[in-house]
Amino acid sequence: MNTATVAGAASAGAKFLGALVLTLKVLVYLILMVAIGLFLMGIYRKFSARVQYRVGPPIWQPYIDVIKLLSKKDAATKNWVFDLGAVMGFGGPLILLLFLPLDSIVGLNFHTKGDLILILYLAVVGPLGFALAASVGASPWGAIGVGRALSMMLGYELPFILGILAVVAKDGTIMLHKVAAAQSIWNPAGWHYFQWPLILAAIGAHIGLQGMLSEKPFEQSVAPHEIGSGIMVEFGGRYLGMMLLMKAASLMAELGLFAIFFLGATTPLDTIIKIFILYIIAISFDAVLGRFRPDQAFVVLWKWPTIIALLGLLLTVFA
Amino acid sequence: MGMLTHWSVLTVPEVLVLSSILAALFGLINNEKVKRILQMISTTAAAAFALYVNIGLVAGWKSLPKMADLKPFTVKLTENITLNWQYYWITGTFAILVMGVLMFVLAYALETFKDDENTTPFYVLTPLLAAAIYMTLASVNLIALFFSWELMSFVALLMLLYYDRTKEGGPWLYAFWSGIGAMSMLAGIFLMYLASDGKTTFGMFELMQTVPIYTIKHPYLTLAAVLLIGVPFMIKASVPPFHTWAPRTYGSTHPSVAAFFSAAYSKVGIFAMLMWLYIFVGTVMSGKWVTTLGANFRSIPTAFFILAALLAFGSVFTSLLAFAQKDAMYLLAYSSMGQLMYMVMALVIGIGITVGYQKDMNIAMTVYTLGFFGAIYHAYAHGVFEMAAYMALGAVYKRSGGETEFNKLGAYAHRMPVTFFMGFLAMLSTVSIPMMWGFASKYLIYQAALYGRFFVLSAMALIAGTASFLYAFRYIHGIWWGQPTKGYDFMHSVREVSAWGIIIALVVIGLTVLGGAMPGQVLNFITGNSLNQMVMQSAMAGGPLLIDKAIYMVNGFSIVHFGYLAILFTVGILVALLVYTLAGGSRKVNLDDFYNSSEPYRPEWQVQLIGAFYGPIERVIEPYFKISIERVYNWFGDIFGWFASYIESWNTGDTRDYAWALAGLVILLMVLWVF
Numbered sequence: 001m002n003t004a005t006v007a008g009a010a011s012a013g014a015k016f017l018g019a020l021v022l023t024l025k026v027l028v029y030l031i032l033m034v035a036i037g038l039f040l041m042g043i044y045r046k047f048s049a050r051v052q053y054r055v056g057p058p059i060w061q062p063y064i065d066v067i068k069l070l071s072k073k074d075a076a077t078k079n080w081v082f083d084l085g086a087v088m089g090f091g092g093p094l095i096l097l098l099f100l101p102l103d104s105i106v107g108l109n110f111h112t113k114g115d116l117i118l119i120l121y122l123a124v125v126g127p128l129g130f131a132l133a134a135s136v137g138a139s140p141w142g143a144i145g146v147g148r149a150l151s152m153m154l155g156y157e158l159p160f161i162l163g164i165l166a167v168v169a170k171d172g173t174i175m176l177h178k179v180a181a182a183q184s185i186w187n188p189a190g191w192h193y194f195q196w197p198l199i200l201a202a203i204g205a206h207i208g209l210q211g212m213l214s215e216k217p218f219e220q221s222v223a224p225h226e227i228g229s230g231i232m233v234e235f236g237g238r239y240l241g242m243m244l245l246m247k248a249a250s251l252m253a254e255l256g257l258f259a260i261f262f263l264g265a266t267t268p269l270d271t272i273i274k275i276f277i278l279y280i281i282a283i284s285f286d287a288v289l290g291r292f293r294p295d296q297a298f299v300v301l302w303k304w305p306t307i308i309a310l311l312g313l314l315l316t317v318f319a
Numbered sequence: 320m321g322m323l324t325h326w327s328v329l330t331v332p333e334v335l336v337l338s339s340i341l342a343a344l345f346g347l348i349n350n351e352k353v354k355r356i357l358q359m360i361s362t363t364a365a366a367a368f369a370l371y372v373n374i375g376l377v378a379g380w381k382s383l384p385k386m387a388d389l390k391p392f393t394v395k396l397t398e399n400i401t402l403n404w405q406y407y408w409i410t411g412t413f414a415i416l417v418m419g420v421l422m423f424v425l426a427y428a429l430e431t432f433k434d435d436e437n438t439t440p441f442y443v444l445t446p447l448l449a450a451a452i453y454m455t456l457a458s459v460n461l462i463a464l465f466f467s468w469e470l471m472s473f474v475a476l477l478m479l480l481y482y483d484r485t486k487e488g489g490p491w492l493y494a495f496w497s498g499i500g501a502m503s504m505l506a507g508i509f510l511m512y513l514a515s516d517g518k519t520t521f522g523m524f525e526l527m528q529t530v531p532i533y534t535i536k537h538p539y540l541t542l543a544a545v546l547l548i549g550v551p552f553m554i555k556a557s558v559p560p561f562h563t564w565a566p567r568t569y570g571s572t573h574p575s576v577a578a579f580f581s582a583a584y585s586k587v588g589i590f591a592m593l594m595w596l597y598i599f600v601g602t603v604m605s606g607k608w609v610t611t612l613g614a615n616f617r618s619i620p621t622a623f624f625i626l627a628a629l630l631a632f633g634s635v636f637t638s639l640l641a642f643a644q645k646d647a648m649y650l651l652a653y654s655s656m657g658q659l660m661y662m663v664m665a666l667v668i669g670i671g672i673t674v675g676y677q678k679d680m681n682i683a684m685t686v687y688t689l690g691f692f693g694a695i696y697h698a699y700a701h702g703v704f705e706m707a708a709y710m711a712l713g714a715v716y717k718r719s720g721g722e723t724e725f726n727k728l729g730a731y732a733h734r735m736p737v738t739f740f741m742g743f744l745a746m747l748s749t750v751s752i753p754m755m756w757g758f759a760s761k762y763l764i765y766q767a768a769l770y771g772r773f774f775v776l777s778a779m780a781l782i783a784g785t786a787s788f789l790y791a792f793r794y795i796h797g798i799w800w801g802q803p804t805k806g807y808d809f810m811h812s813v814r815e816v817s818a819w820g821i822i823i824a825l826v827v828i829g830l831t832v833l834g835g836a837m838p839g840q841v842l843n844f845i846t847g848n849s850l851n852q853m854v855m856q857s858a859m860a861g862g863p864l865l866i867d868k869a870i871y872m873v874n875g876f877s878i879v880h881f882g883y884l885a886i887l888f889t890v891g892i893l894v895a896l897l898v899y900t901l902a903g904g905s906r907k908v909n910l911d912d913f914y915n916s917s918e919p920y921r922p923e924w925q926v927q928l929i930g931a932f933y934g935p936i937e938r939v940i941e942p943y944f945k946i947s948i949e950r951v952y953n954w955f956g957d958i959f960g961w962f963a964s965y966i967e968s969w970n971t972g973d974t975r976d977y978a979w980a981l982a983g984l985v986i987l988l989m990v991l992w993v994f
Contacts, residue, residue: 030894070902081732081739087895095753095891110887113880117765120781121753124788128752132743135796138730143796143932150789151936157785158778165774174769174877238902245898295935313774 025106026098030249032105033097036272037248038062044283051287066244074237082136086242088129093249096122100256101177105268116164116174119257126246127153130231137234145231148294149221155301156211156218162309163205166316167192167261176260183264193262197315202262204309209258209278211301213251215286218301220294255279331372331406332392332457335414338365339450342425346442351429354442355819358425362446366418373411373847391459399520402463408847410456412695413590415845416702417456420583421449423706423823424575430820431575431713433721440481445579448474455587461511461521461548464591465504468551472497475584482573484648484721489571496564500551507547514541523594530601542602549595555588556663557656558626559633563949566640569652574713574723577648581655582706586698589662593694596670603674619771623671630664631779633657638786640944642793643937647712648723650790651705654749657783658701664780665694665764668771681862685873686771688853688864693763696842700760700834704748707827708794711742714820715798718813719805725797732799734813739799741824744831746791751784754888756834762871762879770873793932836885840868 042059049056097103099114099122114122127149134142168174170192171182184190193202211218226232235243252275259265259274292300338361345357375383391405425445432438451471458464476497479490511519511526514537519529533541554561569577603620619627634657641653669690673683712723715731715738722728732739748757761784768777803810816824834841843850850866857864863874869881931937 026890027894070898073903079733081736083899087892087899089895090898091892091895094894095888098887098891110883113878113883115877115879117762117769117877118753118879118884121751121758121784124750125752128747128750128788128792131792132795135792135800136732138800138802140802143801146792146796147932148935150792151933154782154785154789154936158782161778161781165769165778168769169772169774173875175875178875238899241902242895242899293935295939298936298939310775313778317772317774 022108025108029103029106029108030094030097033102033252034245034248035063036275037251038066038244040251040276040279041244041248043279044286047280047283048287062244062248066241069236069241069244070238072237072241074239079136082133082239085129085131085133085136086239089126089133090129090242090246090249092122092125092127092129093246093253095125096253097249097256100253101180101260101266102252102256102268102271111177112175116168116176119176120161123250123253123257124153126250130243130246133239134231134234139233141233142231145221145226145233148226149231151294151298152211152214152218152221152301155298156208158208158302159204159305159309160208160212162306162313163201163203163208164261166198166201166309166313169313169316170198170319176257177266180260180264180266183266185264185266185270191262191264197312197319198262199312201309201312201316204305204307204312205258205262207305208301208309209254210282210285211297212254213279213282215282216289217285217292218297219286219291220297223291251275251279255282331369331389332404332410332453334368335365335418335453335457336450338362338368339421339446339453342421342446343443343450346439346446355426355429358442358446359422362418362422362425362449366415366422369411369414369418370845372406373408373415374844376406376408376411376847378848392457394463396462400462401460401520402466403459403522404454404457404463404467405459406457407459408849409590409593412846413456413586413698414453416586416699417449417452417583420579420702420706421445423827424579424582424710427710427713427820427823428575430816431573431710431717433717436573440478441573441575444474444478444481445576448478448579448584452584452587456590459523461508461523461526464523465501465508468504468591469501471584471587472501475580478576479568479572482576483571484573484723485571487567487571489567489569492564493568496554496561497551500554503547503550507544507550510540510544510547513537514544523598527597527601530598531605534602534605538602538605545595545599545602549592549599552588552591552595555585556592557585557588557633557659558592558663559629559660560948562633562637562656562660563952565656566649566652569655570646570649572648574648574709574716577651578706578709578713581651581709582702585655585659586702589659589666589694589698592663593666593691596666600670600674619668619671619773620674623667623674624773627664627667627671627773627776630660630667631776631783634660634664634783635779635786638783638790639940642786642789642933643940644790644793645726646724647728647794647798650794651708651712654708654787654790655701655705657787658697658705658749661761661764661780661783662694662697662701664776665690665697665767668767668773668776669694672771681857681860682770684857684860685862685864686767688850688857688866689763689767689770689873692842692846692850692853692866693760693767695846696763696834696838697757697760699841699845700748700756703827703830703834704745704755704757707741707745707824707831708749710827711738711745711824712798714738714816725793727804728798729801730799730803730810731813734810735815737821737824738816741828742799743795744828746794748831748835750787750791753884754832754835756831756838759835759838759871759881766871766873766877770876789933797932836881837869838881839866839870842866 039059041062045061046056046059096119098110099119101111103110131146131149134146167179171179173179183192188194192198214222221231223230232240232243255275255278256265256271259271259278263274263278265271265274342358342361345354345361348354348357372383376389379385389406391403394402396402425442428438428441432441448471451467451474454467455464455471458467476490476494479493483490508521511521511533514533515529519526530541530545550561554564557565569581572580603622637653637657637660641650641657644650644653669687672686714735715728716723718731718735719728744755748755751758751761765777765780768780815821839850854864854866863876865872865874870878871881872878
């Protein structure tokens, strides 16, 4: 072998190694995020049990649930579109996570290759996937559940978008890392959440976030009665396992997005801490509030949080 | 000698018009296969020719004459006025879209027409309509545009009249609004003649330069002329409050006709609005009386802002109406209207801001480029996904015996998987899922609105986008999934489209993904390198905009790297697939069980599902939809009706009375004339 061939082989080897390391980083990052998301779900179950004077399951119960469900043989398979729906459902939030600044936890910087608009549209890939699967299932209950979930989405998106756009109006950018950089990390006075008039936008968006997380009073699409008469009716075994994984990944992505825009989440560590804080707030409300009917929830979301967020946006624009 | 100069007896508009007429003549052939092949050749050749000219002209290929040397097709009307049909890159950009849609719709038509429906008028009239559309696109003179426009409207009316599926008066509503548009344009032309003191030659480009001068001299007359000229364009582009004809017209016709109307014909409205906005700018630029909204709104002229706000509001309204529809044709019609409003909004913002925002021309030019090319790219994206959605519906329409209402459809995806996939991707593109053409185009529009600091308009556009998820899901579930409404035996008899139809579906699917994966490349290709030139000019002047093969970037403000998006999208899906594959398996269910999710077949569930799919929020928003501009029009109609009845009540049944009345009127006029 001559020198050029050796150099070429070495270069190809280095490239292969680089690709391998990158792939491992991506996998570690995604597994870590999903694991934290499942941990949050465990906290939720424990927390709500304690509020209701129950012992509750162990905090690692969601991990056990996922492993059990994924390893079970499902009673019935549907067709390839049902499978596609389930894969889209979990894949969507994973793609979304790859574009969030949290990826710097393993030294990635994909978040500099996408912005808010991309994130907002990637956020619906997952729900759309499961909606498709529920539709394919042909059970009337599944489709009714999807109808409820999409109605809720229309409800909470408006205040959330108005709130987020108020931040865009102030910072003059829709790139997430730049929005984060415009705030302080640990000093709440430097967070958009506590700045006038952005606080109005933040409150509006925060109420929208409660709907996005499907927590009470906006949990119509995943409420317990939905197991038998909603979107989950057709999901068992690995399909339900995939759905739980989607929930875990979505939690991280949605809470992370809010933390970046309003709580100055800049580094992975502080983002994760802020995600925890936000989630505790969300499940606290969930534990003590009742549930609206879908039409009531829609009216509430398009009324008060929207008005508050719009006011915040207008005051920011004209400030 | 270049290629074009060899056949310089023909101008580019003539080639496109004649090729369409040729395709129309081929439509008269009885043999289906021969007809289809010949029409395919003629329409493909014309589309390829338009593409060749468009790319070659701007790139300055040696085989083509220079842009300035291209001969127009001319007709001398008077000493001053010559009617011109000339080819420009923007004409070509829209012509490629129209010809492409024509090609697909004609090729797929056989899959959508029922056996008892006569296809000949469709095969003949659609290419003729395309010919009239080219004439309109190539008109560089207002009077030439008027004639082309009316010819186009007339052919379209013939199509609507022949394929009036529901007999709900859709064609006549279209005819009424076309008539209003024609009279308005004619009145506008007359007023423009007066405003110019008889000096105008009615050239479109001339008007863009001279309207500011006319405005200074006769401000109100010129404004009235410009607005009246714009009315037919607004009607065609479904700009509120001139949009009320569209749902019933699109909804009541045949799916293939609606496919061509929605995907291609409606784009003439966008093209005309584009040209008209430059003339409208003239009245604003004169600074005679039009105000701007100040620095908080990048100093956009108030009139432009009001128009943009109307369009943003309209897009939300139509998207909400779309998901409440019980008929797939009407759902797509409302969807189409919402998408058209997006395009015009992008143009209004882009063009408007260049007038007002003189403080930083880099910002103004960036918003302009994003709005202008966003509108064009969305016109293409909409052309492809709306055509695909209608074509897929058409295939079901044929197999279901002419059904388009959701409560009579359902479960067709089991028997028609490829057609379903075309419809599904069309909907993914409609709702702007990343990697789809609809995302790549709508993203530019959002950028224009956000970078232009129109945050409330952006929020409305984004909410219209969210509402599109609701109607997209209704389309997907109502037609393709859910339970069968015609029983199992019927479903087993349903067959997928022919191999020919499958090939077309696969090409359309490929296009939907291609436009979303390599947007910069595709946009530059269809606009004949104009995008590159504009972006380069902007960059040389220090502007922040970069639109490359696979990157959209406004420096410091936004970025989407489509290459990374494609890779990470694949990675995310592969990881999910890996988990899914490693998980436990499942047992296969037979199709009959699957149709009903193993539950007994109960038709009433269908009613519950489709009739009240979004029932809770439909009930919430229903009261707000009582506020309808159509009611105002109907109210005016009632007044006219009442007046006509009153006049009719004078009828004595004796014609001599009318003779006396007429004589009296003549005498009165003579008296008035004398004194």
